[in-house]
Amino acid sequence: MNNVLHLVWLVPFFPLVGFLINGLLRKQLSKPLISIIGSGMVLASFIVSVLLFTEVKNGNTYVANLFDFISYGNLSIPFAFQIDQLSSLFLLIITGVGFLIHVYSAAYMNEERNEHYGRYFCYLNLFVFSMLLLVLGANYVIMFIGWEGVGLCSYLLIGYWFKNTEYNNAAKKAFIMNRIGDLGFLIAIFWIIAKLGTVTYTTTDGAGVFDLYKNLTRVDYIGITMLLFVGATGKSAQIPLYTWLPDAMAGPTPVSALIHAATMVTAGIYMIARSNILYTMAPETQSVVAAIGLATALFAATIAIKQNDIKKVLAYSTVSQLGYMFLGLGVGAYTGAVFHVMTHAFFKALLFLGAGSVIHAMHHEQDIRKMGGLAKKLPITHITFLIGCIAIAGIPPFSGFFSKDEILAFAYAKDPMYYYLGVAGAAMTAFYMFRLYATTFRGTFRGTEEQKHHLHESPAAMTIPLVVLAILAAVGGLIGIPESIMPDAHKLEQFLDPIFAQSNEIKMAALPEHHTEINLMVISVALALVMIIFAWVKYSKKPELKEPAGFGKVLADKWYIDELYNFAIVKPLQWLAKFMNSFFEKKVVDGIVNGVGRLVNYTSRQVRLLQSGLVGNYVLLMVLSMLALFIVKFFIQK
Amino acid sequence: MDISQILFYALSAMALGSAIMVVISRNPVHSVLWLIVTFFAISGHYILMNAQFLGIVNLIVYAGAIMVLFLFVIMLMNLNAEAEPQKNKWLKLAGVVAGGCLLLVMVAALKQAEVKGQIAILGTGDIGLIKNLGQALFTDYVVPFEISSVLFLSAMVGAVVIGKK
Amino acid sequence: MLIERYIYLAIALFCIGIVGVLARRNAIIIFMCIELMLNAVNLLLVAFSKMHYAAGVAKNATAGIDGQIFVFFIMVVAAAEVSVGLAIIVMMYRNTHSVDVNFLNRLKH
Numbered sequence: 001m002n003n004v005l006h007l008v009w010l011v012p013f014f015p016l017v018g019f020l021i022n023g024l025l026r027k028q029l030s031k032p033l034i035s036i037i038g039s040g041m042v043l044a045s046f047i048v049s050v051l052l053f054t055e056v057k058n059g060n061t062y063v064a065n066l067f068d069f070i071s072y073g074n075l076s077i078p079f080a081f082q083i084d085q086l087s088s089l090f091l092l093i094i095t096g097v098g099f100l101i102h103v104y105s106a107a108y109m110n111e112e113r114n115e116h117y118g119r120y121f122c123y124l125n126l127f128v129f130s131m132l133l134l135v136l137g138a139n140y141v142i143m144f145i146g147w148e149g150v151g152l153c154s155y156l157l158i159g160y161w162f163k164n165t166e167y168n169n170a171a172k173k174a175f176i177m178n179r180i181g182d183l184g185f186l187i188a189i190f191w192i193i194a195k196l197g198t199v200t201y202t203t204t205d206g207a208g209v210f211d212l213y214k215n216l217t218r219v220d221y222i223g224i225t226m227l228l229f230v231g232a233t234g235k236s237a238q239i240p241l242y243t244w245l246p247d248a249m250a251g252p253t254p255v256s257a258l259i260h261a262a263t264m265v266t267a268g269i270y271m272i273a274r275s276n277i278l279y280t281m282a283p284e285t286q287s288v289v290a291a292i293g294l295a296t297a298l299f300a301a302t303i304a305i306k307q308n309d310i311k312k313v314l315a316y317s318t319v320s321q322l323g324y325m326f327l328g329l330g331v332g333a334y335t336g337a338v339f340h341v342m343t344h345a346f347f348k349a350l351l352f353l354g355a356g357s358v359i360h361a362m363h364h365e366q367d368i369r370k371m372g373g374l375a376k377k378l379p380i381t382h383i384t385f386l387i388g389c390i391a392i393a394g395i396p397p398f399s400g401f402f403s404k405d406e407i408l409a410f411a412y413a414k415d416p417m418y419y420y421l422g423v424a425g426a427a428m429t430a431f432y433m434f435r436l437y438a439t440t441f442r443g444t445f446r447g448t449e450e451q452k453h454h455l456h457e458s459p460a461a462m463t464i465p466l467v468v469l470a471i472l473a474a475v476g477g478l479i480g481i482p483e484s485i486m487p488d489a490h491k492l493e494q495f496l497d498p499i500f501a502q503s504n505e506i507k508m509a510a511l512p513e514h515h516t517e518i519n520l521m522v523i524s525v526a527l528a529l530v531m532i533i534f535a536w537v538k539y540s541k542k543p544e545l546k547e548p549a550g551f552g553k554v555l556a557d558k559w560y561i562d563e564l565y566n567f568a569i570v571k572p573l574q575w576l577a578k579f580m581n582s583f584f585e586k587k588v589v590d591g592i593v594n595g596v597g598r599l600v601n602y603t604s605r606q607v608r609l610l611q612s613g614l615v616g617n618y619v620l621l622m623v624l625s626m627l628a629l630f631i632v633k634f635f636i637q638k
Numbered sequence: 639m640d641i642s643q644i645l646f647y648a649l650s651a652m653a654l655g656s657a658i659m660v661v662i663s664r665n666p667v668h669s670v671l672w673l674i675v676t677f678f679a680i681s682g683h684y685i686l687m688n689a690q691f692l693g694i695v696n697l698i699v700y701a702g703a704i705m706v707l708f709l710f711v712i713m714l715m716n717l718n719a720e721a722e723p724q725k726n727k728w729l730k731l732a733g734v735v736a737g738g739c740l741l742l743v744m745v746a747a748l749k750q751a752e753v754k755g756q757i758a759i760l761g762t763g764d765i766g767l768i769k770n771l772g773q774a775l776f777t778d779y780v781v782p783f784e785i786s787s788v789l790f791l792s793a794m795v796g797a798v799v800i801g802k803k
Numbered sequence: 804m805l806i807e808r809y810i811y812l813a814i815a816l817f818c819i820g821i822v823g824v825l826a827r828r829n830a831i832i833i834f835m836c837i838e839l840m841l842n843a844v845n846l847l848l849v850a851f852s853k854m855h856y857a858a859g860v861a862k863n864a865t866a867g868i869d870g871q872i873f874v875f876f877i878m879v880v881a882a883a884e885v886s887v888g889l890a891i892i893v894m895m896y897r898n899t900h901s902v903d904v905n906f907l908n909r910l911k912h
Binding site: 626 | 725732736743744746747750
């Protein structure tokens with residue numbers, strides 16, 4: 001066993017230390033020191049992750065048992081970290097993108113007061129720690145701890161500006177929506193424990209969940225996978241629990257980039273990819289996952305077309321892209337889904353950071369109708385943002401093309417209908433991204449004179465992460481070139497093969513013929529190009545400034561889903577709570593509580609009479625008690 | 639039916655009858671006298687079982703010393719039937735019913751006792767003789783015996799202290 | 804003689820004692836009834852002693868002697884108890900000029 005893999009505990013350890021230092025000393029430390037500690041700890045994790053990755057690349061995997069977490073009866077849950085292909089890949093994404101975003105944040109948040117600055121970095125480090133726990137955990141319980149941890153950090157960071165009630169409500173909404181999903185995840189864990197008596201993924205002596213999965217029945221497969229998927233819909237913002245993610249844009253923009261685009265929201269994909277064998281055994285659930293993913297992808301894309309808040313567009317775009325990942329998982333393209341997680345982390349983090357740079361330059365103006373013509377004033381931001389847009393639109397050879405088309409190719413092989421709908425969504429993606437781009441960077445400036453006067457390129461701490469991410473977004477896809485273009489060039493698939501080997505043995509997801517696949521790619525790229533040109537031409541000169549009407553208004557108002565939820569769920573709950581408060585609380589609960597008091601009062605008043613002070617009465621009672629004891633002893637207790 | 643059985647039943651009847659008389663006599667002096675009769679009957683039982691030492695001690699200590707003490711106290715207080723405090727009729731009835739129930743339950747419980755059918759031999763057997771009892775008392779039970787003498791001493795002191803107040 | 808007969812006799816005497824305690828108010832009579840109950844137990848102990856003697860004499864010449872020793876000790880304790888108890892009753896009579904136990908209801912307060 002190689003020694004480097006024993007260092008796995010260091011990966012989450014560094015951010016934890018950073019969290020403790022920044023959290024406890026945030027009033028004492030100066031801002032530069034806080035940012036150096038916060039970023040440095042994540043950088044240290046990144047370096048360890050790279051070391052681990054090189055080991056894993058050689059085919060070594062390792063499970064580090066740190067200590068016994070829960071040990072009760074036959075159930076034993078160790079606090080263990082598992083380092084293998086899947087987790088090491090996620091480690092790189094989390095710590096790498098996380099580090100860039102930390103550096104970016106150091107400049108972006110510089111206007112905050114000292115203790116709030118420290119609070120921000122301590123939350124961010126705690127988030128990285130929880131996320132690492134989530135992907136490193138060697139069993140579902142550790143994953144669940146991380147899962148809850150990232151949910152908490154998400155709540156804290158969305159409500160970072162806690163003096164704004166609206167932001168606090170957004171934070172609460174995110175937390176509650178997540179809780180609904182978490183309940184499903186938790187029940188799935190209980191189900192697994194009840195059926196298999198373990199939650200560890202896999203063990204050397206074949207006693208893990210993925211070793212014993214054959215003991216499960218068909219109902220178990222469907223039940224467990226559906227419940228896990230409920231958890232994933234909460235965390236990864238799928239229908240019907242997606243509404244929290246657009247509201248989560250209330251948090252600082254780097255947070256949106258890290259948590260609500262690159263890492264946390266992909267936890268659901270990680271979980272399903274980790275449990276791929278269970279999903280392979282439950283084709284019914286896979287169909288549901290694919291359908292929900294596709295529906296979310298289309299639905300969110302339609303909303304994104306009519307949004308005017310730069311971050312809202314990106315948020316719905318994230319929901320839509322997550323939908324593609326679930327489509328990939330649903331059709332059995334696990335590698336494709338993980339691949340898309342990776343490329344999406346690059347280009348979506350890039351887009352969010354670019355948006356942050358724009359917002360920074362515009363003094364916290366987020367409405368794209370008041371921007372325009374920023375290309376000259378913010379050259380680096382402009383170029384990197386453009387690269388991000390091309391990448392997400394799926395133009396080769398940028399990264400989004402490879403991952404998205406891999407998923408679409410598998411979808412075509414499963415059912416051509418999936419493909420057609422998926423391509424429609426991709427076309428919409430290209431359209432709304434370039435609508436966003438053209439409105440923001442092209443045309444003429446539409447803001448106030450004061451804003452125009454202050455327009456400036458962001459400092460180096462913000463542009464360097466943009467450049468790095470732009471390079472990754474541009475070339476990141478090259479590790480997964482499909483077979484049909486260049487044989488044996490899909491390095492990611494070869495790397496991840498051990499993780500999905502069990503599923504592939506049972507049912508290998510099929511790819512269409514090579515020439516068909518190339519035709520499909522041509523179709524989707526052509527469609528995306530047409531949409532790009534259309535949007536560019538339409539919005540560069542004459543951006544859409546007036547309020548939308550007709551069907552456009554329905555889209556701009558997000559299909560009225562929030563209103564529907566409010567009417568169907570929130571209102572009845574409030575009514576129920578009111579009823580409980582006025583009737584149940586007052587009459588029943590108070591009645592029971594006061595009744596107990598009155599009963600004790602009354603009975604003690606009666607029992608008091610027994611204490612007559614007369615010896616004869618006492619003796620009589622003694623005899624009667626003796627009698628009772630005799631009767632119980634000899635006639636009842638048999 | 640041999641002579642010892644006749645004696646057993648006669649003594650039992652005597653004991654029960656006089657015990658009932660103890661309870662129902664209105665005059666305390668009569669109660670004491672009936673209790674002495676009861677003790678005589680019990681001593682008779684002891685002798686029937688060849689527990690001669692206990693039979694004699696029962697007579698001397700209980701019927702002799704203790705009951706005389708009772709009689710002495712009653713006469714000192716000049717108690718008689720007229721001064722006898724009487725209980726409420728219903729409370730009396732409750733007492734009788736409770737005692738009767740206890741009797742019933744105990745007899746019913748005896749139905750399942752495992753000692754049933756065993757024999758307590760009458761007449762013969764020498765464990766009740768003074769010689770054998772003395773042997774056991776001064777060897778195996780010598781410590782409790784000495785402690786009981788301390789108990790007597792303290793009872794004596796106690797009685798004197800209470801009486802002097 | 805069958806042991807049940809002794810047991811029945813002892814139970815009957817004991818219950819008569821209990822009825823006496825319950826139904827009378829005179830402290831001295833109650834005290835006497837307690838003595839009666841003690842004697843019922845004594846009688847039973849002697850009967851059991853003879854029962855064990857009958858069962859175990861073949862192995863042990865003094866089988867069952869413990870029962871009679873116990874009766875002896877009970878008598879000792881009873882004698883001590885009577886001396887103190889009567890002293891208390893005398894004192895009570897001196898204070899209240901009555902032997903009615905219902906006068907002594909201080910426990911109520």
